[in-house]
Amino acid sequence: MPLYMDVHNLGESVTLDAVAQAHAADLQHQDAHDVHYLKYWVDESEGRVFCLVDAPTPDAAVTVHREAHGLVPDEIHEVKEGA
Amino acid sequence: MPLYMDVHNLGESVTLDAVAQAHAADLQHQDAHDVHYLKYWVDESEGRVFCLVDAPTPDAAVTVHREAHGLVPDEIHEVKEGA
Numbered sequence: 001m002p003l004y005m006d007v008h009n010l011g012e013s014v015t016l017d018a019v020a021q022a023h024a025a026d027l028q029h030q031d032a033h034d035v036h037y038l039k040y041w042v043d044e045s046e047g048r049v050f051c052l053v054d055a056p057t058p059d060a061a062v063t064v065h066r067e068a069h070g071l072v073p074d075e076i077h078e079v080k081e082g083a
Numbered sequence: 084m085p086l087y088m089d090v091h092n093l094g095e096s097v098t099l100d101a102v103a104q105a106h107a108a109d110l111q112h113q114d115a116h117d118v119h120y121l122k123y124w125v126d127e128s129e130g131r132v133f134c135l136v137d138a139p140t141p142d143a144a145v146t147v148h149r150e151a152h153g154l155v156p157d158e159i160h161e162v163k164e165g166a
Contacts, residue, residue: 005124005133007090016163023165041088041135041162048160050088050133052124077131079124080099082106 001036001054003081004061006073010047019049025068033060084119084137086164087144089156093130102132108151116143 019042026037036054043049051073055061058076065072102125109120119137126132134156138144141159148155 003124005126016165020165039164039166041086041160041164043088043160043162046160048162050162077124077126077129079126079131079133081122081124082099082103083122 001034001056002078004053004055004058005077005079006051006053006061006065007075007077008047008049008051008071009074010049010071012047013045014042014047014049015044016042022069022071023051026064029068030064033064035060035064037061037064084117084139085161087136087138087141088160088162089134089136089144089148090158090160091130091132091134091154092157093132093154095130096128097125097130097132098127099125105152105154106134109147112151113147116147118143118147120144120147 023040034056038052041050053061062072106123117139121135124133136144145155
């Protein structure tokens with residue numbers, strides 16, 4: 001399954017708690033699309049959110065966001081992970 | 084220790100292996116700055132790299148990149164992680 005990193009530029013500050021609620025909604029909608037939101041990172045002051053997600057296609061990942069809370073990303077990148 | 088996500092826009096394709104070599108150089112330089120590069124994600128075709136890093140300051144994280152291989156990020160965001 002391909003791995004993606006998406007980037008949300010919300011354009012205003014956001015709290016970790018608000019993103020956690022959106023993520024919880026993603027988890028409720030993702031199985032139907034064979035998508036797995038794994039982790040996210042939030043720059044609260046700038047309103048920038050990075051989501052790491054396994055998905056069959058980028059569209060599937062974006063569809064889950066759209067259905068769950070409507071906050072679709074500004075970018076989505078197929079990525080390979082290293083450590 | 085604050086957590087940061089940086090973003091490199093290389094402007095040309097890059098291989099995971101090339102980024103792995105840069106990361107290995109980071110690991111050689113980071114202790115002196117109390118920085119810990121944790122994970123990275125590479126969009127090979129677009130040349131976009133995301134680095135997750137613990138650091139006392141953003142400057143300390145960027146200094147390690149500069150000393151190790153010169154590829155300083157285009158963005159660096161203090162982030163909070165969720166899953």
